[in-house]
Amino acid sequence: MSGLTAAKEWQALSAHYQQMRPTSIAQLFHDDPARFEKFSLRLDGFCLDYSKNLLTGETVGLLLELARSRGLERLRDEMFSGALVNSTEKRPALHTALRQKNPPPEVQKTLSDMRVFSDAIRSGEWRGCGGKKITDIVNIGIGGSSLGPQLVTEALTAFHLPHLRAHFVSNVEASDLGNTLKTLSPETTVVIVVSKTFTTAETLQNAEQARAWFLERAARSDLDKHFVAISGNVDAARSFGIAANNVFPMWDWVGGRYSVWSAVGLTVMLMAGAEGFRQFLSGAAAMDDHFRSAPLERNMPVLMGLIGLWYRNFCDMPALACIPYHVGLRCLPAWLQQL
Amino acid sequence: MSGSGACLPGCSSYSFFQWLHQSPEPVPTDLIAVVKPVCGTRKQHLMLLSNVLAQSEALMMGQKNPSEPHRNFTGNRPTNVVLLDELTPYHLGLLLALYEHKIFVQGALWNINSFDQWGVELGKVMAKRIQSELENKRMGAHDSSTTWLMKHVLAILDRDVS
Numbered sequence: 001m002s003g004l005t006a007a008k009e010w011q012a013l014s015a016h017y018q019q020m021r022p023t024s025i026a027q028l029f030h031d032d033p034a035r036f037e038k039f040s041l042r043l044d045g046f047c048l049d050y051s052k053n054l055l056t057g058e059t060v061g062l063l064l065e066l067a068r069s070r071g072l073e074r075l076r077d078e079m080f081s082g083a084l085v086n087s088t089e090k091r092p093a094l095h096t097a098l099r100q101k102n103p104p105p106e107v108q109k110t111l112s113d114m115r116v117f118s119d120a121i122r123s124g125e126w127r128g129c130g131g132k133k134i135t136d137i138v139n140i141g142i143g144g145s146s147l148g149p150q151l152v153t154e155a156l157t158a159f160h161l162p163h164l165r166a167h168f169v170s171n172v173e174a175s176d177l178g179n180t181l182k183t184l185s186p187e188t189t190v191v192i193v194v195s196k197t198f199t200t201a202e203t204l205q206n207a208e209q210a211r212a213w214f215l216e217r218a219a220r221s222d223l224d225k226h227f228v229a230i231s232g233n234v235d236a237a238r239s240f241g242i243a244a245n246n247v248f249p250m251w252d253w254v255g256g257r258y259s260v261w262s263a264v265g266l267t268v269m270l271m272a273g274a275e276g277f278r279q280f281l282s283g284a285a286a287m288d289d290h291f292r293s294a295p296l297e298r299n300m301p302v303l304m305g306l307i308g309l310w311y312r313n314f315c316d317m318p319a320l321a322c323i324p325y326h327v328g329l330r331c332l333p334a335w336l337q338q339l
Numbered sequence: 340m341s342g343s344g345a346c347l348p349g350c351s352s353y354s355f356f357q358w359l360h361q362s363p364e365p366v367p368t369d370l371i372a373v374v375k376p377v378c379g380t381r382k383q384h385l386m387l388l389s390n391v392l393a394q395s396e397a398l399m400m401g402q403k404n405p406s407e408p409h410r411n412f413t414g415n416r417p418t419n420v421v422l423l424d425e426l427t428p429y430h431l432g433l434l435l436a437l438y439e440h441k442i443f444v445q446g447a448l449w450n451i452n453s454f455d456q457w458g459v460e461l462g463k464v465m466a467k468r469i470q471s472e473l474e475n476k477r478m479g480a481h482d483s484s485t486t487w488l489m490k491h492v493l494a495i496l497d498r499d500v501s
Contacts, residue, residue: 004448025399026399026400026414044429045430046422046423046433046434047420047422048420049419049420049422052419052420054415066448067448070448072444076447086452086454086455087455088452088455088457099436155426156426156428156431158377159428256456260435276428277428278428280431281432283430283431284432284435285436287432287437291440301438305440306444308441308445309448309449311417316364317365317367319366319367320366320368321366321369323369324372325370325372325387328426329371335435339442
């Protein structure tokens with residue numbers, strides 16, 4: 001924040017708030033019949049109406065001046081180009097590369113490996129240790145390794161196959177896993193262990209419990225058909241008992257909270273199909289293009305971010321509520337909180 | 340994510356709407372809805388969407404009632420309304436990427452790194468230490484609250500074992 005509050009653009013917004021303070025949003029609608037057209041945006045069947053906010057064209061102009069003075073466009077372009085925007089860990093943040101039309105070769109290969117696995121499970125060609133088809137997927141992860149895939153899987157229930165169910169276990173509290181496993185049969189279950197380092201304490205604890213549950217009724221050699229890892233640490237996954245072929249990679253340049261677009265989305269692909277996953281990536285790519293190319297004053301993420309800053313820093317409204325009116329988006333608020 | 344957030348699945352009759360309408364400080368709110376339903380009747384779905392539109396309007400307009408303060412709604416409470424034509428994978432991709440980039444924008448302005456997670460480390464390190472102390476029943480130096488809580492945990496667990 002240093003320097004930020006002293007900037008002349010910041011001071012201008014402070015002064016502007018004093019002018020805006022006595023105004024009401026309802027009055028702004030009354031004063032300007034074209035208000036909705038000015039303060040709403042559409043993109044591919046997606047609509048953002050931000051007209052019912054305490055702002056005018058002048059407010060937006062001042063916010064954009066602040067954004068420009070802070071180098072927002074340069075910082076945005078640096079993120080997309082793979083600069084080390086994660087400065088404390090000296091890493092790029094290239095989740096956007098996972099969803100671009102022509103992703104890097106390693107991403108393409110991973111997507112293709114995921115598709116082969118997913119198609120085999122969905123078609124029933126992949127058989128469990130008793131020769132039966134897989135009916136249940138258990139995703140074990142924590143934070144972004146759980147919330148992202150869970151949100152997307154639940155939101156896309158309409159696209160699920162009737163014979164396949166997904167379960168998400170992230171809590172280390174034992175009843176989370178226990179309640180899930182007691183309804184399942186090891187012969188028809190695939191467990192996906194999601195951990196970049198394969199050392200995450202909670203995830204490994206749950207994974208070990210799940211393996212013990214499995215080995216009560218199956219042989220260690222059967223793990224190949226039932227345990228999968230999403231991890232950057234192939235060796236650790238292998239010594240856990242997971243076949244090298246069943247390890248899908250995670251990369252340093254994708255943060256956990258932005259990872260649903262990577263192999264961490266395997267459960268999503270299993271449940272919504274490879275084509276569904278492709279469309280999910282392409283929706284995000286469309287937003288990436290919009291964020292990168294739309295002028296700032298017509299740019300959805302820029303405006304939403306700036307409006308949030310306006311309330312937080314100038315209007316003394318530090319809280320934020322996010323309310324999805326769809327049961328499939330039940331996990332959206334939790335996912336947002338971990339972003 | 341910015342500030343403290345109330346993030347709850349929506350339906351107008353939840354009591355947190357009382358907070359949204361009548362809290363001393365307004366809480367800017369994102370209302371997110373899907374226009375085309377995948378199931379259910381048209382009537383049922385219109386009921387849902389009516390609630391979304393009504394909340395956005397009501398939070399802005401309020402209703403003055405000086406004689407009965409408990410029924411007074413100040414209004415002037417901001418909302419964003421996000422409408423997805425349908426809940427398809429494509430639309431979901433748009434929605435999630437929108438919020439990812441929104442957070443990036445705020446991080447860029449506030450000079451916050453939106454990609455590291457050092458904030459979770461301290462708790463993890465402390466938890467490891469306390470776990471080892473509890474396993475070995477050898478308490479290190481803690482404040483009196485933590486010390487009591489640790490002893491209490493062990494007392495209850497050991498009582499149940501014996």
